[in-house]
Amino acid sequence: MAETVPPVSDSLASNTTKFTFEEQATASVALYSMSIFCIIVGGIRSAKYVAKIVKKNKLIEGSITMKEAKKFPLSASMVLFGLYLFFKPSDQRFNWVASVAQKLQVPQEYVDKINATIISYTANSTEPTKPLYEKILNKIPANIQEQIVVPEFVQGYFHWVAERIPHIGKDEVMILLTFLICFEGLTALATLVKPLISGLLRIIPGLGFNAPYLLSLKKGTKEMDEGDIEDASKKDTEYLFKVEIDRHDIFALIFCSPVLISHLTQRHWITNNLIGIAFSILGIERLHLASFRAGALLLAGLFIYDIFWVFGTDVMTSVAKGIDAPILLQFPQDIYQVGPWEAVKHSMLGLGDIVIPGIFIALLRRFDQRVVQTTAEAKNPNKKGRYYFAVTIVAYALGLLITMAVMHHFKAAQPALLYLVPCCLLIPLLLSAIRGETSALWNYDEGKYVDNEENRKKVDPSKKNN
Template structure:
């Protein structure tokens, strides 16, 4: 399943970049070298924040994180302050956050709110599940839209109703300087900024309508098949639209997440606690006991996180574009064929086999990026050395086709001034 996601995502990514270039549009949200270096730190902050949310109903969460190296009086004091202690190991933070706030309010204010609402972990988990399932259905609808469009065009209504596939564009714009509200729409691009841009058509809405049945089914039954359908859609969609600006950016991203994955899995219980705490389709599953209990009642699953598919996947998609010489059509003439996409897919498969072998040998879960990153990074670089294309691969970039932020534009102007 993971190889299917990477192959389809890589092919679709090359088509997407070609389409943007042909329309002379800039690619939004590209990951540059600077962002790739910061990504592991940002991911660590998000992961640790989720850990603080999921972990506290265990035994002194600070102690399990590394508080054993602190003097006992400090660890107990901090845990007591946060609402978790040895004597209260089986309870969580207690009442909902609104009730805790209410306990500090004056009585003459509290009497107006006799029943303070509770904001519990269960409510947040349901919201997270609904949001992820909806976004997964949107990704699935995007992938299946050509199928629905083909079927709709074959229907008689398609011939008699020309506006059946009506396009829509919804946006939310803000001004970067003071101006009248009715001037924002016609203001110059440098004076405005889009907070939200959504473009869709009637076929998108119809595809989403039918795909929502997958999300509803997963919310109701939590079956591994619906989980995988949503997970595969997420992975392919992410690989297609998450754009790496250069090979160097991809290398820094993989290297940083290699350290990130190893640290949070081996040095702490943070990763495993968060993975077990989120009951949502954020990984692919396959039942190990399918031949014993059947595909409906299977309960023991092998799992692979979507990050272990999407992160190497966007790097392999970059190599697909390098093979096709997407950014330089002149190179197509008399250029020798490139096979880095195929080589790295085989390398990714090798990394997965190594992961599974080590997992079975040590009888313990393994951070997949520990084995996937060296395979996906070292093997293509070695292949480029053999072919004499190391410099071309290492310096490959698509930064001329990405939309620059104001900060990036300023850095470019400053560098030009220095050079002059």
């Protein structure tokens, strides 16, 4: 999802004289370099990852086909707006609904009902929280309530539970969400450093052996006796959860855990960027676009999505500021004034503005390397070299440069995909027209390697009759 965040902090937008051109340029170049680095590394790793899967005759999980590309902007909008409402105080949520109702020229009687709801909700929100049994009773008609007698020990039990269950509000949910995001970032970082860890461990006697582990949860698709599921055939079982790790994965997680602990306790921009870069590279590698047309549709949909939520509302920027988690890259504007450790005023770039164009550019890398070949290409020994990956990286760099230039000129948040999508989509199409490969590029499809029901039947013939 394209989390477009203003590449400048609020303080910069309100008081640009506080930072010199050198400070602003340093922050922009740093973000610029980090984003391009993520796309180059992620694209190269993506081609290797998909080629490895194809060679093993396996199916690729997490693919974005035409079907998913059509739904992605809508589902992303629903998630984004849900987070926006979550961060809004209760009374402001109702006020927002009332203001929208007035803009849409909703009849006044309905606007009055909304306002009455606001007044009622605000008044009730100051009352002490009632025990659960009282809330249940309040929903029962009065004539029936008179016939219900709640024993004192039941009332006492509910009071006892209410006093000991901690209050779960927005702050507690944000702590949990931040931890989950950071932990996923830790696993991404550990995956990237694992080759280095493996190389070091193989030097140490006794630690080089890399034993694999499979953590799984499997269920039967038909009724069977206890103990039979272990030896049941594939057609009679399916996995609900399956994760494969090895000893070197565990060592890599331990090695990277100080980054997680440090970020959870300090929230420093360096640990934020380590996690964010790992997220971006692994996201570009593992999020698989199934075809060029799916990628074009996805970019077109998110192009509109980004413009609407940034220019049309304050939703995008509010959510980005509300989530205190590594969902963006940061670089301090005041690094020359206070140093890297005390800096607090940051330029920012959302990870979505790296990953979304990145998975499309990774698809072009696979097109260059002919990971999936047509019959004509397979028979032609004198294949022309392709350079769509390199050219589109330059196009992305140009789009990001335009984004930052416009942002610095208007001193306001910009939807980065407004500038990135035309550059990343139109320039490779123009190159294909020049080279006479428009049809080959537009019809490039890796759909036969997508993990879906149709392809599973081709890989496992036993499933054809199920």
